[in-house]
Amino acid sequence: MKDFLIAPSILSADFARLGEDVEKVLAAGADVVHFDVMDNHYVPNLTFGPMICKALRDYGITAPIDVHLMVSPVDDLIEQFADAGASMISFHPEASQHVDRSLQLIIDKGCQPGLVFNPATSLSHLDYVMDKLHHILLMSVNPGFGGQSFIPNTLDKLREVKQRIEESGRNIRLEVDGGVKVDNIAAIADAGADMFVAGSAIFNQPDYATVIQQMRNELASVGAR
Numbered sequence: 001m002k003d004f005l006i007a008p009s010i011l012s013a014d015f016a017r018l019g020e021d022v023e024k025v026l027a028a029g030a031d032v033v034h035f036d037v038m039d040n041h042y043v044p045n046l047t048f049g050p051m052i053c054k055a056l057r058d059y060g061i062t063a064p065i066d067v068h069l070m071v072s073p074v075d076d077l078i079e080q081f082a083d084a085g086a087s088m089i090s091f092h093p094e095a096s097q098h099v100d101r102s103l104q105l106i107i108d109k110g111c112q113p114g115l116v117f118n119p120a121t122s123l124s125h126l127d128y129v130m131d132k133l134h135h136i137l138l139m140s141v142n143p144g145f146g147g148q149s150f151i152p153n154t155l156d157k158l159r160e161v162k163q164r165i166e167e168s169g170r171n172i173r174l175e176v177d178g179g180v181k182v183d184n185i186a187a188i189a190d191a192g193a194d195m196f197v198a199g200s201a202i203f204n205q206p207d208y209a210t211v212i213q214q215m216r217n218e219l220a221s222v223g224a225r
């Protein structure tokens, strides 16, 4: 079966008990902890910064932390999140003045670099940087808020990105974020994704293990084809 990763977004977690809640979702079978970092400038919402990443590391969370920066500019926060214990860091190309430099900064800080594409952002930003990418994150909602509905034409864009990855001959993860649920995860995987961010679909359920297992069951049917 394919190597699929499930990455719960802490945007929908219980911030009053964040360490416990993250521990609980990992014990329930999640692979990666996803951070949605919003600055009320690049997106119209404000979440949290590197101190939350450091606090979770100090609490004892050892799972990979995948930081999605919805901020502009990006370079200062890349350094701060890397120092705070991030594993993967991605940013939106239009939010950085020097995309190649920001990607190299992530690499130099020892983290895995990614680029993020909004539903209407051109994939031309992939030109000339494929060799630096560990992952590509495709937004299936407009960024800023959890709990939105998956935008259906993202599936076509996913297939396009998957093709670009295959043409590059590189092993680049393809991550999808926004409106991912049990009932659409198989279609998303079928279109080429291998990493799934889900916030509300997991954290709004009383039993995280059940919903994560349901997602894995759906993914098993894709892996088997």
Ligand SMILES: O=C(CO)[C@H](O)[C@H](O)COP(=O)(O)O
Pocket: 009, 011, 012, 036, 141, 142, 143, 144, 145, 146, 147, 148, 177, 178, 179, 180, 197, 198, 199, 200, 201
């Ligand atoms: O980054 C986001 C918005 O900017 C995502 O949509 C969020 O992380 C996932 O939320 P949900 O699974 O509830 O759609």
